[in-house]
Amino acid sequence: MNPWKYSEIIAERMKRQGLTQPLDNPLDEESYTELFRRLQPVAPVHFSRPGDPPKLIHRTEYDDTGMSSSLRERHILVKGRFLGGRVAYVLEDDLKLYATAFRKMPTRFNRVHEDVLSTIREAGGLTKEQLKQELDYSAGDIGKALQDLQCAFLLQEDQIDTDWETGWLDFAEEWFEIPTDAESQEEALLEVIQRFVVSMVFVTESQIKSWCSLPSKTIKEMVRRLVESGRLVRTQVEGLDEGVMSIEDAESTSSYTSEYPKGIYMLDKSDILVRAQMDELKTRYKGLEVLQYLLVDGKFQGVVLGHWRIGPYDVDDIILDLDQSELAARQAEVLAAVREIYNPEDCAILRYNGAEISKCPIEEGKRS
DNA sequence: GATCTCATAGTTAAAAGCGG
DNA sequence: CCGCTTTTAACTATGAGATC
Structure with missing residues (x-):
């Protein structure tokens, strides 16, 4: 029987992921990269502009845009396509591990791929614009080929600032050769999954799948091997489906906080907790236009709804799975959590659990 | 035979650029 | 100056293919 309670898992997970103890020193790069490592690969905030640097939302008390931008500029954070071909960043010293684990060769290696790759290799790096001038393919075809080659870690998109005009380089030339054999990839995957489990404290296999977007067959096999080699332990925690924990956590006798961390966090769709x-x-x-998810006392118990736009847009509604008394008691707390991002200057919050709140004096008069 | 999974194509967003 | 295309990234729909 597992000694861990659900509340202890939640509390320890939030601590490890920096939510309950956010970083407070904007100059402390070491703490930042250490935390970043636990959350890898870190995708840019959902609904942000393409090219924006990643952010550790709620994990820092300061705005970490400067920190991540600076690390990216110095190639300490590297852009790639991980987790099912989605854009994300990893630390340079973990690039080989994550690239090997998530490397995905295109199903069809067409003439376009061949031409794009060789043209970039010959020139020693080109922008998409230059590539379009060199080659006689449509912009769409070139873009698609670049994305495929980026997923395969044959090309590297050198994104060092928010500029859309990025340089495309030969990955092996810029970094190193990524092993192509199945064994190396499996070894890397084992390590990557192991790290994810430790960051999450406890996860089910379907949560691993949800996070990494790999076939369930692969995940089943990888978990089996991790359990067999004694790195992970299958375990049943009260109130949860069967899942896995690291052997160190499962056997840990040190006392963890047993209280659910009180508080409301609004998390975007790229966040590791949401992803999982x-x-x-x-x-x-299902069927709702979700902008953000609400983590209430450590558990997902709500959504922020609305129609996203690049310019200003309103929050249509905030839905919470709480009983009536708690809904009323915590309205101000919920609104404050949403307002951290959706500031009153350019965004109205129209409803709270279906009921119009435009008459609320705090919300009134900010926007017509 | 039914379900599950995967790849592909199309859609969404705002704004800028271009051609007629 | 209107309308069409392009840009980024991710999500959805669809059809094909594989597996139970």
């Missing part, structure tokens, strides 16, 4: 539970969340809030 995305499949469940999609089912639960």
Whole structure:
């Protein structure tokens, strides 16, 4: 029997991921990269502009845009396509591990791929604009080929600032050769999954799948091998489906906080916590236009709804799975959590659990 | 035979650029 | 100066293919 309670898992997870103890020194790069390592690969905030640097939302008390931009500029953070071909950043010293684990060769290696690759290799790096002049393919075809080659870690998109005009380089030339054999990839995957489990304290296999977007067959096999080699332990925690923990955590006798961390966090769709539970969340809030998810006392218990735009847009509604008394008691707390991002200057919050709140004096008069 | 999974194509967003 | 295309990134729909 597992000694861990659900509340202890939640509390320890939030501590490890920097939510309950956010970093406070904007000059402390070491703490930042250490935390970043636990959350890798870190995708840029969902609904932000393409080219924006990643951010550790709620994990720093300061705005970490400067920190991540600076690290990216110095190539300490590297852009790639991980987790099912999505854009994300990893630390340079973990690039080989994550690239090997997530490397995905295109199903069809066409003439376009061949030409794009060789043209970039010959020139020693080109922008998409230059590539279009060199080659006689449509912009769409070139863009698609670049993305495929980026997923395969044959090309590297050198994104060092928010500029859209990025340089495309030969990956092996810029970094190193990524091993192509299945064994190396499996070894890397084992390590990557192991690290994810430690960061999450406890996860089910379907949560691993939700996070990394790999076939369930692969995940089943990788977990089996990790359990067999004694790195992970299968375990049943009260109130949860069967899942896995690291052997160190499962056998840990040190006392952890047993209280659910009180508080409300609004998390975007790229956040590691959301990613890990995305499949469940999609089912639960099916058909709704979700902007953000709400973590209430450590558990996902709500959504922020609305129609996203690049310019200003309103929050249509905030839905919470709480009982009536708690809904009323915590309205101000919920609104404050949402207002951290959706500031009153350019965004109205129209409803709270279906009821119009435009008459609320705090919300009134900010926007017509 | 039914379900699950995967790849591909199309859609969404705002703004800028271009041609007629 | 209107309308069309292009840009980025991710999500959805669809059809094909594989597996139970």
